[in-house]
Amino acid sequence: MGISRLDALLPDMAVFVRVVDCGSFSAAARQLGLTPSAVSRMVSRLERALDLRLIERSTRQLRLSEAGEGAYQRCVAMVTAAREVVEQAESAHEAPRGLLRVSMPKAFGRRVVHPLMAEFLQRYPEVNVQLMLIDRMLNPVGDEVDLMIQATDQPPPTMVARRLMPVRQVVCASPAYLARYGLPQHPLELAGHDCLYLGEVAGDARWSFRRGDESVSVTVSGRYVCNHSEVRLEGVLNGLGIACLPDFIAADALARGEVIEVLPGWQYVGAYQGTAWLLSLPGSRLTPKSRVFIDYLIEKLRP
Structure with a gap:
């Protein structure tokens, strides 16, 4: 040819x-x-x-x-x-510039990254940012994504992963709900409570826990099901039941005493927890816009 x-x-x-x-x-x-x-x-x-x-x-x-x-x-x-x-x-240009496309889960983007964007855009006036809030992993080549954030125990082995912050799931309820229906002492007791859960697939109603060498799973149910964590938090605040929420969603309400952690001695076992990783393609030189965004998030979020 x-x-x-x-x-x-x-x-x-x-x-x-x-x-x-x-x-x-x-x-x-x-x-x-x-x-x-x-x-x-x-x-x-x-x-x-x-x-x-x-x-x-x-x-x-x-x-x-x-x-x-x-x-x-x-x-x-x-x-x-x-x-x-x-x-x-x-990269030949000294100043970071151009459009930066970053994908991440909806709740993480809304509660963790979005509040940081005003300062970032002020620091780097020649960088434009497109946050792609989506709960599934995109294809970095096919979807033309510069960086991705994923919350998981193990980042994809095909990507370069940088640790941002720990993420865990917190089971919580309002003081009013617990005063009325009682505080569960064991995960199996959740079966007798109204629980707010994701509801996207059948397994979302199956909550698993671990304490030391002991593991237990329980099928929960409730009158209000929603696949949006902030909505579930509002349901908890309104006394609608017990929910399992990312800690960055529940943190402020917990600090103010508006919700109380349930079963604090047990570790919830499931998806969307472990570590929030910032992912990029291997084998390629980072552009200045990507590099400054990575450094900025690590500065703001790493403990």
């Missing part, structure tokens, strides 16, 4: 990566500002040039062929290398 023909295929390879990352031609087209038919033609042109079937198409989903898997990995490396060129060019 001639050099000129190869050069012509580079945009098609980048579009192929975007289609795979997005999971559909239409989603990739929306991100790229193209029509789905144009995206499909570019992938088909790449398949003809390589004489390979890269994607198995069906009405419901796209699936990479065996040849497509290998091609995708190499095309991702190409896109990553191109991104590094841009990042290196940005």
Whole structure:
């Protein structure tokens, strides 16, 4: 294959990566500002040039062929290398500048990061920030995210992880509720209380606890279920029951005595706790805008 023909295929390879990352031609087209038919033609042109079937198409989903898997990995490396060129060019400027896109869980972004943004934007007047508040992990390449924050025991091994702050889940209730219905002394007693829980999947009503070598799980129930932690906190303040909340959501109410921690001798075992990690792609030089944002959050949040 001639050099000129190869050069012509580079945009098609980048579009192929975007289609795979997005999971559909239409989603990739929306991100790229193209029509789905144009995206499909570019992938088909790449398949003809390589004489390979890269994607198995069906009405419901796209699936990479065996040849497509290998091609995708190499095309991702190409896109990553191109991104590094841009990042290196940005790094040539002394002052941090440009748009910084950072994804994080909704509650963490609203309660922890958002209050810090006014000072950051004042410090770095040439940096614009887009906070992407979403409770699922994004694809840093396909979704064009510079940095991500995730609360977990173990950060993804494929990412460079920087520790920000500990995160734990706190079981709590209002003094009025506990005065009326009693303070649980054991996790199994939660089955007899009104509990406010996430309610997105069946397992959200199954709360697990650990104390030393003892582990116990209990299925909770209640009249009010909501997948927003701040709403659940308001429900607790209104005496609607017992909730399990991230400590950064409950901290102020706990300090003011508006809510009381329930079962303090037990450790809640579940997702969305451990450590808040700031994640970036490995093998690429951090841009000045990313570097100053990382340093700023570590300055403000690390104990």
